[in-house]
Amino acid sequence: MRNRQRGSNLGLLLLASQVFQLGIDNIPPVTLATLGLNVYLFLFPAKPLLRTCLSVREAYWYRDWSRLLLSPFHHADDMHLYFNMASLLWKGIKLERKLGGAWFAYLLSVFSLLTGLVYLLLETGLTHMTEDSSYSLQCAVGFSGVLFGLKVVNNHYHPGGATYIMGLPVANRYACWVELVLIHIMNPGTSFVGHLAGIVVGLLYTTGPLKSLMKTCAGFVTSNGQYGGQQTYYNSSGYSGYGTPYPPNSGAPYRQQYDTRTPSAPPQHPYTAGLSEDEQYETAVRASLNDRGQSHHAQTSSGKGLPSHF
Incomplete structure (x- = not known):
């Protein structure tokens, strides 16, 4: 696929600067991989933008369901990409x-x-309520709908505090709603319905049935609410330990290490420094709250023109 035509690439330079300031070692792997995927698909898009954006007409009427997978990871221009990825870094590191x-x-x-x-459901509802088919034709692209959902989840796990929006303090629990309106007013090319959809999904997770449904579908969730399988925690220097004491089928070096300890001494994994699972969890939470990444707050969407931006 031919590279997208770009202008000054200012957004890519700003994003590279943001990553450099944080340090790649301080960005958890899933967040870093998601950022990398978005950048790669901006440089080498899977399809032209008009064939990846999401609308009722293209996805439902014409049955092009692949747009559900492609639209979040494609962006209209480099500044659209920058604002979304800067926001992903801030939210992803914490979450x-x-x-x-x-x-x-x-x-x-x-x-x-x-x-x-x-x-798609909201646009279909607006089409029927207003009898205006233009809602079904609006085509949106970008990651900021997902970011609005992550913002709701982040505020749920880190309650309290305030965010400064245009110099005015706004309680974090209401910040996503204020940003929803302000972004649409200041950048009419953004997708109001796309951002609203992200908030709805976030609320379905924090106050609705989505979280329970996800736990039911995930085979690695234990009865006490902790997530089973190997779980990695981070501090400002990178990896700090694993929630699982050792792999189920680990080799002889691991078994020998535990066999040499006295029966009365609890086994300690070399990466956990003797901390219990709860203590590791509390340490990870404190590290996330103190991380400098939480000060880099960015807008979740920018840009103008068609398609409208998630």
Whole structure:
């Protein structure tokens, strides 16, 4: 696929600067991989933009359901990409450390798909309510719908505090609603319904049945609410430990290490420094709250023109 025609590439330079300031080692792997996928598909799009954007007409009427998968990961221009990816860095670092890499990847996958589905339902509803078929023709592209959903989840796990929007403090629990309106007023080319769809998906997770449904579908969720399987935590220097003491089918070096300990001494994994699972979890939460990445707050969408931007 031929490279997208770009202008000054200012957005890509700003994004590279943002990543350099944070340090790649300080960005958890799922967040980094998601950022890399978005950048790659901007440089080498899977299809032309008008064939990846999502609308009722293209997805439902013409049965082009592949747009549900493609639309979140394509962007209209480099500044659109920059604002979305800068926001992903800020939210992803906090949430991936809070939830663990496996669950965060699961969350991103579900949110990416559901945001598109809710967008189609909202546009279909508006078409029938207003008897205006233009709602079914509006084609949206970009990751910011998913980011609005992540913002709701982040505020749920980190309650309290305020965000400054245009110099005015706004309680975090209401910030997504204020940003929803302001972004649409300041950038009419953005997709109001796409952003609203992300908020709806976030609320379905935090206050609705989505989280329970995801746990039911995920075979690695244990009865106490902790996520099973290997779970990685991070500090400002990168990897800090694993939630699972050792792999189920680990080799002889691991078994020998535990066999040499006295029966009365609890086994300690070399990466956990003797911390219990709860203590590791609390340490990870404190690290995420103190991380400098939380100060880099960015807008979730920008740009103008068609298609409208998620």
